[in-house]
Amino acid sequence: MVKRVFERPLSWIERIFFLDFIRGLSVTIRHAFRKTITTHYPYEKLTPPKRFRGFFGHKVVDGKEPQPAFDEWVERFKIQVEPGKSRCVVCMLCKRACPVPQLFEIEGEKLPDGKRRVSVFNMNLMLCTFCGFCVDACPVDCLFQSDIHETASYTRRDSVLDLQTLERIGRDWQRRREEEPDRIWIDDYQRQRLWHENDLKLPEVER
Amino acid sequence: MIQWLVFLLFSTLAVVSALGVVFLSNPIYVILALLSVLVSVAGIFFVAGAELVGALQLIIYAVAVTVFYVFVLTAVPWEKALKKDPFYRVEGLFSFPLLLLLYAEMFLVFLVGVSVSPKGQFREFIKQFGNAEVVGGILFSKYFLAFELVSLVLLIGMIGAVIIGRKEAQTYESDTP
Amino acid sequence: MEGVVAWLIITLIKIVVILAIVLGVGAYLTLVERKVAAHIQRRPGPMVVGWHGLLQPLADGLKLLTKEDLFPRYGNQFLYNLALVMALVPATLVFAVVPFGPEFEVFGIKVKPILTDVNIGLLLVFALGSMAVFAIALAGWASNSKYALIGSMRKAGIVVSYEVVITFAVMGPIILAGTLSTYDIVQKQIEQNLWYVWLQPLAFVVYMFAMLAETGRVPFDVQEAEAELVTGFTVEYGGMKFGLFPLVEWYIEVLSLSAIAVVLFLGGWSPINIPFLGFIDPLFFLGPLSPFVWFILKVSLLFLFVLWLHWTLPRYRIDQITETAWKVMLPITFVNLVLTAVIAPLVWR
Numbered sequence: 001m002v003k004r005v006f007e008r009p010l011s012w013i014e015r016i017f018f019l020d021f022i023r024g025l026s027v028t029i030r031h032a033f034r035k036t037i038t039t040h041y042p043y044e045k046l047t048p049p050k051r052f053r054g055f056f057g058h059k060v061v062d063g064k065e066p067q068p069a070f071d072e073w074v075e076r077f078k079i080q081v082e083p084g085k086s087r088c089v090v091c092m093l094c095k096r097a098c099p100v101p102q103l104f105e106i107e108g109e110k111l112p113d114g115k116r117r118v119s120v121f122n123m124n125l126m127l128c129t130f131c132g133f134c135v136d137a138c139p140v141d142c143l144f145q146s147d148i149h150e151t152a153s154y155t156r157r158d159s160v161l162d163l164q165t166l167e168r169i170g171r172d173w174q175r176r177r178e179e180e181p182d183r184i185w186i187d188d189y190q191r192q193r194l195w196h197e198n199d200l201k202l203p204e205v206e207r
Numbered sequence: 208m209i210q211w212l213v214f215l216l217f218s219t220l221a222v223v224s225a226l227g228v229v230f231l232s233n234p235i236y237v238i239l240a241l242l243s244v245l246v247s248v249a250g251i252f253f254v255a256g257a258e259l260v261g262a263l264q265l266i267i268y269a270v271a272v273t274v275f276y277v278f279v280l281t282a283v284p285w286e287k288a289l290k291k292d293p294f295y296r297v298e299g300l301f302s303f304p305l306l307l308l309l310y311a312e313m314f315l316v317f318l319v320g321v322s323v324s325p326k327g328q329f330r331e332f333i334k335q336f337g338n339a340e341v342v343g344g345i346l347f348s349k350y351f352l353a354f355e356l357v358s359l360v361l362l363i364g365m366i367g368a369v370i371i372g373r374k375e376a377q378t379y380e381s382d383t384p
Numbered sequence: 385m386e387g388v389v390a391w392l393i394i395t396l397i398k399i400v401v402i403l404a405i406v407l408g409v410g411a412y413l414t415l416v417e418r419k420v421a422a423h424i425q426r427r428p429g430p431m432v433v434g435w436h437g438l439l440q441p442l443a444d445g446l447k448l449l450t451k452e453d454l455f456p457r458y459g460n461q462f463l464y465n466l467a468l469v470m471a472l473v474p475a476t477l478v479f480a481v482v483p484f485g486p487e488f489e490v491f492g493i494k495v496k497p498i499l500t501d502v503n504i505g506l507l508l509v510f511a512l513g514s515m516a517v518f519a520i521a522l523a524g525w526a527s528n529s530k531y532a533l534i535g536s537m538r539k540a541g542i543v544v545s546y547e548v549v550i551t552f553a554v555m556g557p558i559i560l561a562g563t564l565s566t567y568d569i570v571q572k573q574i575e576q577n578l579w580y581v582w583l584q585p586l587a588f589v590v591y592m593f594a595m596l597a598e599t600g601r602v603p604f605d606v607q608e609a610e611a612e613l614v615t616g617f618t619v620e621y622g623g624m625k626f627g628l629f630p631l632v633e634w635y636i637e638v639l640s641l642s643a644i645a646v647v648l649f650l651g652g653w654s655p656i657n658i659p660f661l662g663f664i665d666p667l668f669f670l671g672p673l674s675p676f677v678w679f680i681l682k683v684s685l686l687f688l689f690v691l692w693l694h695w696t697l698p699r700y701r702i703d704q705i706t707e708t709a710w711k712v713m714l715p716i717t718f719v720n721l722v723l724t725a726v727i728a729p730l731v732w733r
Contacts, residue, residue, distance in 0.1 A: 270517070339564055
């Protein structure tokens with residue numbers, strides 16, 4: 001195998017007749033008359049892949065928790081498990097993992113029968129870098145990142161996610177995409193059209 | 208009539224901006240006033256029907272020469288441009304008689320020149336052949352010797368500049384180990 | 385007296401028409417540029433405002449006009465605003481000597497579609513073209529910012545070197561035509577049945593490169609250099625004042641210099657020329673309008689070519705640019721000039 005160190009210098013013919021210019025110009029003119037490959041954003045939107053790091057959410061208790069971890073943590077903290085409510089066990093591991101811990105505001109409450117549950121879970125996304133450490137740290141697969149990425153809002157208050165919002169995002173996510181296999185490229189219609197017209201000949205994604 | 212009015216406009220502008228060149232303190236304003244003088248003088252040439260001289264005035268003086276002033280002066284920081292330092296006050300006083308002498312000489316040359324200069328003989332030629340051809344014809348017939356001498360002087364100047372540039376490069380190289 | 389009044393009215397009409405064409409077309413060329421750039425990068429470009437973004441320049445203009453007018457602290461307000469005027473006026477004045485078509489007759493009055501047919505038109509073009517450097521130097525100095533200053537110094541260096549090159553490049557066609565008037569150069573090409581690009585291909589290539597350099601187009605756009613200089617001398621300008629500089633530099637100047645290139649090398653308003661065959665006019669059915677259409681067609685094709693180069697090539701370094709000017713292009717133009725001056729009187733006339 002020959003290692004190529006740098007480009008061959010241009011020959012005199014190439015210099016005089018601007019052959020390298022012409023080569024470059026021919027590439028751009030060929031591209032100029034092909035179909036465009038972009039999506040017209042506000043009217044057409046791409047579905048992000050499942051592992052996209054967007055807004056956060058809380059998955060709710062629906063019988064698909066990671067076992068035996070979930071039962072162990074529930075046992076240890078005496079958590080009240082309610083179907084349809086957040087899986088959070090108030091372990092604070094997400095806050096420990098976070099590079100900006102101030103953005104989490106987590107509180108648990110004690111119920112009259114001695115059990116506990118999460119009462120406050122605020123995430124101030126003004127401070128968040130969407131690094132996903134908290135998601136990795138979560139032992140019960142509760143905190144996760146959804147595919148919601150249009151996060152602009154009119155007030156700073158709107159960028160603080162509270163428990164109800166997190167649960168709502170989680171429920172929505174579990175309904176829509178929980179069953180989907182994890183892969184980088186999703187094969188929905190838009191994405192397929194995009195890459196098909198791109199002439200890149202990507203291998204078909206295996207189901 | 209229109210010609211006279213335009214001439215008046217341009218000459219007033221030239222005089223006012225020339226006063227500005229002398230009396231303004233900010234060097235950038237001085238350069239702008241100089242530019243204004245040169246452009247209005249070019250305007251006077253255009254009014255007088257000497258288009259070639261006007262265009263050369265624009266190209267050589269208003270652009271090529273003044274650009275180098277601008278080059279230097281854009282490197283002047285703004286706070287220095289605001290200072291009003293009366294440099295060279297004594298020297299200015301000393302040079303005043305010399306200045307008067309220079310003006311007297313210019314006046315003399317002007318008077319003598321007016322009496323000798325062609326009085327409208329070239330007007331027919333200009334109408335017939337156009338501006339550039341007449342100037343070229345005069346340069347290469349009546350003033351041929353002066354023209355060639357000036358070109359020789361310019362050539363010598365260019366060679367001198369090249370030699371000076373080369374010498375500096377050599378000393379720089381020999382200094383570096 | 386009546387002749388003077390008619391002349392005044394005709395000149396006024398010409399001025400208004402030329403100003404309207406230049407400024408209106410200049411604004412719409414922003415859309416053309418964005419569309420060409422987008423399609424070269426396989427995007428559709430502006431699509432939302434109007435059909436395929438046709439109203440986008442109006443929207444942009446409205447946006448720029450209603451923006452806040454910021455002024456840098458410790459800058460020089462007078463020079464800051466003067467720079468705008470000095471940029472716009474010479475660039476539009478160049479169109480005074482651009483012939484748009486042959487002489488025609490309306491209501492018994494002969495009209496030349498050129499504002500002033502002075503017999504040194506080309507010299508004026510280059511004098512006015514290099515006046516732009518003052519505007520840029522002043523803009524850089526008055527806005528009290530190091531990026532603006534560096535950008536303006538670079539531009540001044542480029543213009544000083546390429547003004548020499550461009551002046552020597554056009555000497556070839558001037559010698560062949562034997563005149564400096566733009567209108568007469570086109571007339572000579574039509575009489576001699578030959579575009580000068582066939583006789584002066586070298587000068588044409590050098591002219592095109594010098595034109596790119598003078599107007600700050602890629603590959604010579606070091607003075608704006610978005611990556612290092614954050615668009616150079618326009619950094620401290622805001623709103624419509626910011627919009628005016630690219631409008632002048634990238635559109636009006638490119639347009640005027642392409643028009644001059646068409647006049648000098650591509651036979652102005654004459655139809656397609658093939659050497660030894662003469663002129664072939666596929667647009668003959670347009671009748672008296674055909675010369676104007678040809679002129680506009682040629683200028684717009686040259687403009688599109690400039691855009692095509694802009695969105696293809698990378699950027700040279702400043703030392704490479706000035707070196708190319710003084711060490712490659714100037715000798716080439718000298719050789720071209722000497723050869724033309726020696727051969728043309730022997731063979732040509």
